[in-house]
Amino acid sequence: MATIGDVARVAGVSRSTVSHALSGKRSISTETKARIAAAIESLGYTANAGARALATSRSNIIGLMVPFIPEEFEPATMQYVLTVAHTAREHGYDVLMVTDREGVGGIDRITGSNLVDGVMVLDVRRHDSRIDHLRRAGSPAVLIGVPSDEPLIDTVDLDFEAAARSLIDHLADLGHRRVLFMTLPEVLFAQDLGYAWRFYDSALTHARSRGIALIPFAVSSEPNQVGHELDSALAEHPSATALLIHNDGALVDLPVALEARGISTPEDLSVVSIFPDQFGRMFRVPYTAVETSAAAVAERAVRMLVARIEDRDGPARLELLAPILVDRGSSGPISGRKSG
Amino acid sequence: MATIGDVARVAGVSRSTVSHALSGKRSISTETKARIAAAIESLGYTANAGARALATSRSNIIGLMVPFIPEEFEPATMQYVLTVAHTAREHGYDVLMVTDREGVGGIDRITGSNLVDGVMVLDVRRHDSRIDHLRRAGSPAVLIGVPSDEPLIDTVDLDFEAAARSLIDHLADLGHRRVLFMTLPEVLFAQDLGYAWRFYDSALTHARSRGIALIPFAVSSEPNQVGHELDSALAEHPSATALLIHNDGALVDLPVALEARGISTPEDLSVVSIFPDQFGRMFRVPYTAVETSAAAVAERAVRMLVARIEDRDGPARLELLAPILVDRGSSGPISGRKSG
DNA sequence: CTGAAAGCGCTTACAG
């Protein structure tokens, strides 16, 4: 593999001149520049990443901590990962993917060794031990997901609390007073996932203030659980007139489950939801919903991290993306189910 | 950040002794070892990755080229990515994720700079320009997916040809002679994806040799296309008695589409398929099928790559995982549709 | 069992 010394020799200049030609950090005569470019071309030279990292204390790599949560619906995660990778490249960074499997050790490893210039954490918990390690490491970092504690690290996410409020308002304005609430699998709450709890808590609180009785029931991630859970919920609460759903996996089967039960939307039951926009491109989800954009969040997160790497000072930022409600006509004024 | 010099000073030994204690490459007295360990602990020392890479010409990172194919069903891809990351860590490697967006430049960049010790390529095309770049770079590499050309690079994949044959045999043995074949979206064939073509070609060839008329029709990845395409196919070929499916996206909607048309499986129509095993854990797919395991393929791929990094000599290996047919009772002896 | 020293391939003050 050619080194900068080889390039220098072929071009008939010093190594420092080659280095400066590469970085553009000082002006080089056009003629010299051309000779260097030719040498680089003919030798197929690419700067050694390790040497450059050692000399500059910059690897141009960002670490991405991805969750390993078997219960979680994966298409959305993939969307985050791909967008992070794309956006990072646009800023000159590569992405090192580290899974949660190692636990917190992964963070210590990649920050302690200076392997990465910054770290991005997906699926942040309300109390997330990774935050401590990040702070102790002193590494630039961005959280995707909002923890409970005071925000000491840059954070981006959809505003799940505003999303819950807007969906509740939507139903309240239509006159609904008893609403079933299909939540994420309990395992995810047990994992203390920020977005799960924030949506949940906020929905319950806001429903109370709007005079809505909100009745939560969880649906696990096994295929085909929707029907059973729905039957119990409907049987126990025959007077419910609407259904609020925060459960990607269950959403796929819901249209069928409702149809099989002869329940029309919105005539018999108003249905509103929240799910990743990209999800709607894959499946038939004919419901009025807040569409979350993994791509938008990931893009913002990369920009924040890059900004933080380039300027480590300044207070932590919290950026919450405003929810967008897409009306698909699956909700209507209160009416009452045929069976009710 | 503490350096190896700091550790040496605190432990009262030379830097080379610390280095050897870390690598275990020569024996160190128990007492010295303990002092070094204590120093490392108290300083929170982690070796600088760039310096180590520069000194050893090894980064302990493998590059993973992931496809950016919007039409492709993502859950399976995520499974590959996660398993690669896990398995790599077990072998002491981190994973740098590079997307196809940069095209072939990504390969040149990460190999040329010695950023990675080896490269793994997902979604290999029949004629894949990345193979040339890999060979020219001389970097250890493993393909996931089988190209058309002579195998010059280690390759792993499910044996899609054997899978097609076993599904065709299964139907032929049951007496079916006219079989509809729901294929992947045309875009994926246009992308020249190896697994798409290998399954397709092999199914057609083997069907002919078994006296089956196999009638292919593609279904795009937009939600809800299955019904329409199925209607046309059934109308055009009323005498077809079975359906072979290679299309993950379409599979989700198929049970509903069939039910809506009053078609029972296997009474009216035998249905067999091929899909990722993990897919069956997310959705209801009640069909006899070859279950592909992204995890198994990814694991093998990492092992091959690690072996190749540690020993660059020896001929390229081709490893095809044998298909496993899971019988779910969705196929039966030929009978003829009600409507037929 | 341990140490002194060279070297990996860059970047960047410093000097001209």
Next chain:
DNA sequence: CTGAAAGCGCTTACAG
């Protein structure tokens, strides 16, 4: 506009 040299933090022959 250009060069000589020091230094980044490791590893590894070489020597004892």
